[in-house]
Amino acid sequence: MLGEIYEKHYKKLMLFPFAMLLFFSSVLLGNYLNKGYILERDISLKGGTAISFRSDQSFDLGELRTLSAQLFGTDDVLVRELRDVSGNLLGYEVEVGKELNATEAVNSLSEALGVDASQVSVSRQSSTVASSFYKDVLRAFPFAFVLMSLVIYYYFRSFIPAFSILFSTLSDVVCILGTMALLGMRMSAATLGALLMVIGYSTDSDILLAVNILKRREGRLMDRIRHAIKTELTMDAAAFTTYFLMYFLSNVGVVKHIAFILMISILFDIINTWVQNAGFQRMYLERRGR
Amino acid sequence: MRREFLKEWRIFLVVLMLILSLLWIHPNFVEGALVTVVREPASLYGVKRGDIITGVNGYPVRNASDFTRVVEGLGNSSVVSVEFLREGFPYVYSRHSVRFLPSTKANKTYLGIFVSDVPRSNLQFGLEIVGGTKVLLRPEKKLSPEEVNNVLAVLEQRLNVFGIREIPISFVQDFSGNQYFRLEFAGVSPEQVKDLLEKEGKFEARIGNETVFTGADIRSVCIGGTGCVAQVVPVQSAGGRIMWRFSFELFITQEAAERFANVTRNLDIGECSPAGCYLNETVRFFIDGEPAGEPLRISSDLKGKVVTSPAITGVRASKFEARQEMRKLQAILQSRKLPVKMTLESVEVISPALGKAFAENVFTVFLLAILGVEAIVWLRYRNWRVALPIMFITLSEILMTLGVAALIKWTLDLAGIAGLIAAVGTGVDDQIVITDEVLRGEREEKVRSIKERIKRAFFIIVVSFASTVATMVPLTFAGAGLLRGFAITTIMAVSIGIFITRPAYARLIELLMR
Numbered sequence: 001m002l003g004e005i006y007e008k009h010y011k012k013l014m015l016f017p018f019a020m021l022l023f024f025s026s027v028l029l030g031n032y033l034n035k036g037y038i039l040e041r042d043i044s045l046k047g048g049t050a051i052s053f054r055s056d057q058s059f060d061l062g063e064l065r066t067l068s069a070q071l072f073g074t075d076d077v078l079v080r081e082l083r084d085v086s087g088n089l090l091g092y093e094v095e096v097g098k099e100l101n102a103t104e105a106v107n108s109l110s111e112a113l114g115v116d117a118s119q120v121s122v123s124r125q126s127s128t129v130a131s132s133f134y135k136d137v138l139r140a141f142p143f144a145f146v147l148m149s150l151v152i153y154y155y156f157r158s159f160i161p162a163f164s165i166l167f168s169t170l171s172d173v174v175c176i177l178g179t180m181a182l183l184g185m186r187m188s189a190a191t192l193g194a195l196l197m198v199i200g201y202s203t204d205s206d207i208l209l210a211v212n213i214l215k216r217r218e219g220r221l222m223d224r225i226r227h228a229i230k231t232e233l234t235m236d237a238a239a240f241t242t243y244f245l246m247y248f249l250s251n252v253g254v255v256k257h258i259a260f261i262l263m264i265s266i267l268f269d270i271i272n273t274w275v276q277n278a279g280f281q282r283m284y285l286e287r288r289g290r
Numbered sequence: 291m292r293r294e295f296l297k298e299w300r301i302f303l304v305v306l307m308l309i310l311s312l313l314w315i316h317p318n319f320v321e322g323a324l325v326t327v328v329r330e331p332a333s334l335y336g337v338k339r340g341d342i343i344t345g346v347n348g349y350p351v352r353n354a355s356d357f358t359r360v361v362e363g364l365g366n367s368s369v370v371s372v373e374f375l376r377e378g379f380p381y382v383y384s385r386h387s388v389r390f391l392p393s394t395k396a397n398k399t400y401l402g403i404f405v406s407d408v409p410r411s412n413l414q415f416g417l418e419i420v421g422g423t424k425v426l427l428r429p430e431k432k433l434s435p436e437e438v439n440n441v442l443a444v445l446e447q448r449l450n451v452f453g454i455r456e457i458p459i460s461f462v463q464d465f466s467g468n469q470y471f472r473l474e475f476a477g478v479s480p481e482q483v484k485d486l487l488e489k490e491g492k493f494e495a496r497i498g499n500e501t502v503f504t505g506a507d508i509r510s511v512c513i514g515g516t517g518c519v520a521q522v523v524p525v526q527s528a529g530g531r532i533m534w535r536f537s538f539e540l541f542i543t544q545e546a547a548e549r550f551a552n553v554t555r556n557l558d559i560g561e562c563s564p565a566g567c568y569l570n571e572t573v574r575f576f577i578d579g580e581p582a583g584e585p586l587r588i589s590s591d592l593k594g595k596v597v598t599s600p601a602i603t604g605v606r607a608s609k610f611e612a613r614q615e616m617r618k619l620q621a622i623l624q625s626r627k628l629p630v631k632m633t634l635e636s637v638e639v640i641s642p643a644l645g646k647a648f649a650e651n652v653f654t655v656f657l658l659a660i661l662g663v664e665a666i667v668w669l670r671y672r673n674w675r676v677a678l679p680i681m682f683i684t685l686s687e688i689l690m691t692l693g694v695a696a697l698i699k700w701t702l703d704l705a706g707i708a709g710l711i712a713a714v715g716t717g718v719d720d721q722i723v724i725t726d727e728v729l730r731g732e733r734e735e736k737v738r739s740i741k742e743r744i745k746r747a748f749f750i751i752v753v754s755f756a757s758t759v760a761t762m763v764p765l766t767f768a769g770a771g772l773l774r775g776f777a778i779t780t781i782m783a784v785s786i787g788i789f790i791t792r793p794a795y796a797r798l799i800e801l802l803m804r
């Protein structure tokens with residue numbers, strides 16, 4: 001039943017990824033018009049101080065936040081719990097959107113909470129470095145996209161796969177950023193790394209599809225697509241399991257964040273690759289066949 | 291038989307790489323204190339950097355703090371015997387023992403040996419994991435490549451003098467042209483780092499036992515550019531060979547120049563060469579009382595003269611050596627303080643306790659993730675002939691990436707480990723592609739050979755490899771290299787995949803499915 005719809009009405013199905021793209025683009029646009037940015041940046045991209053400490057003693061997150069806000073004289077404070085695989089408390093992480101003196105910050109927080117200062121980690125990022133870093137990585141993105149498209153063009157000798165792969169990958173990125181905006185997540189250096197990973201992953205599935213639709217001739221087109229989907233779903237299941245485990249078991253903020261982005265990217269990618277991208281390529285084949 | 295053997299080169303390449311990787315990673319089981327820096331008196335008795343000290347005066351030494359405790363407890367002992375192991379060949383240790391008379395420094399017994407704990411392996415982990423301080427310094431003005439090299443040399447010189455070695459110092463420049471120096475100090479607190487960077491080194495230049503000038507007497511050291519001389523030029527030696535001469539100007543105060551004149555006035559002329567004669571004493575440099583660099587000969591022309599801008603010259607066999615020596619001497623002369631004013635842009639202090647918990651967690655997650663992937667592979671294929679090779683290849687890939695990381699002394703940070711996980715994920719993807727292509731042909735296209743099908747699978751794999759590398763390359767350069775760990779580790783792992791493990795997996799599947 002589902003297979004039949006996919007086979008016969010693929011053009012109508014393509015409305016769905018486009019609607020999705022439109023929805024998330026408007027979320028990001030709305031954010032941009034209202035707040036002046038598409039996603040709020042965390043301290044790794046805008047500067048500030050992150051303090052984490054090991055503790056067996058549990059604190060109320062709200063109180064910890066109020067206390068830190070008072071201690072460091074700013075309202076821009078985020079507090080997180082760190083737990084190990086079995087859910088035992090490891091400690092806490094406090095992010096302050098202000099550049100603090102590392103030693104003083106460690107001392108005042110450890111004093112206020114009664115934690116051993118040697119168990120405290122602190123990282124301070126200056127706002128000049130953070131924002132120049134941010135701008136720099138943003139500049140790396142177009143490069144990554146252009147290089148990737150060139151590689152695809154080189155292997156397929158045709159603009160259609162290069163264009164449709166680029167479009168489906170860009171859609172993945174927009175959908176992920178939109179989801180983050182809806183969930184109120186902040187963009188960090190890790191987000192940018194994860195997005196580049198998404199580009200790599202999502203091209204993999206697009207290449208698999210393009211090879212099966214455009215390069216091969218044997219059998220029926222739908223059989224080739226079905227094969228590719230089966231391979232792809234196995235790959236996605238394996239990758240999803242990895243990220244699922246990483247997300248739920250990891251206590252490292254960076255790893256957790258990357259895992260989350262990759263997890264949702266797989267969901268978006270399935271739609272963008274097999275409905276949108278496959279649709280483009282089938283339309284192209286039909287036109288060429290005529 | 292022999293030809294069969296050669297035919298399986300892909301699989302043997304994997305086995306060979308696995309063995310090499312283990313040797314590169316070199317897990318250590320030896321207890322003792324690793325010698326990191328050797329000075330006199332120990333250096334005179336054959337103790338070398340890399341030796342592992344196992345005992346002092348019969349007291350066992352199991353780690354660096356044992357060594358410090360035993361040496362502190364020696365009091366004013368006369369002769370000290372030091373037992374140590376030396377690794378001549380991987381895992382083959384020879385036992386040595388030396389006896390010598392220690393010197394005293396600040397009322398303490400001083401052997402001239404600096405140690406650290408014996409690392410558990412050659413793998414270097416980022417500060418997020420081992421704990422320590424990471425700083426990013428920004429020069430207050432834009433530096434030319436010469437100035438950058440000079441700052442790097444001075445930083446290194448200062449850190450060496452303070453007994454710290456192998457601090458990764460790197461110069462990074464981002465797309466916008468911002469320049470930074472990044473330093474990572476494992477197990478050092480931020481106060482100590484500040485101290486190291488701001489502390490003034492005590493520099494002295496002596497002729498015989500007389501101090502002719504100190505760091506405060508040096509007005510500036512020429513490192514090139516306009517207005518002063520610092521160069522490396524070819525010269526013809528007596529035997530007709532081309533040698534390279536470096537020379538740079540040093541600007542010292544009037545008083546220092548007068549002191550120099552007074553001391554040299556009483557010296558005799560020593561050996562002569564076609565190029566000219568030299569005085570019979572040399573100028574020696576000391577930093578915090580320790581000799582630094584090779585002694586310099588004094589041209590007889592300078593005897594008794596007051597010169598405020600003497601040229602320091604030397605001749606070496608190659609241009610490279612001459613340039614190295616010049617940089618080293620410039621760094622020594624400037625070791626009192628950093629040549630350029632720097633601002634501390636970011637400081638990261640990582641507590642070892644938290645770092646260890648993070649590392650353990652990442653490791654557990656990693657293992658569970660591999661098991662999870664295995665479960666999916668099993669559910670899909672229900673065939674051990676697929677599941678086992680995938681498991682084997684996945685584990686090999688991780689080991690090889692770690693091996694290469696150890697070989698090139700690449701520091702694995704948390705981002706790098708995330709990159710490794712990502713690359714292993716792509717690796718599994720590629721193996722699924724190969725498996726599906728092979729199995730697909732089995733059912734439908736009897737005509738096509740397994741070889742042909744594998745070739746088709748490889749087209750997909752090669753394209754995705756190329757596109758992954760293409761996306762990672764810009765990231766290597768972006769943002770002052772802060773995501774470089776992630777990018778490089780990913781590139782490393784996918785390259786090992788495409789060149790070593792993927793061909794082997796294809797061959798394994800080919801053999802097992804026949």
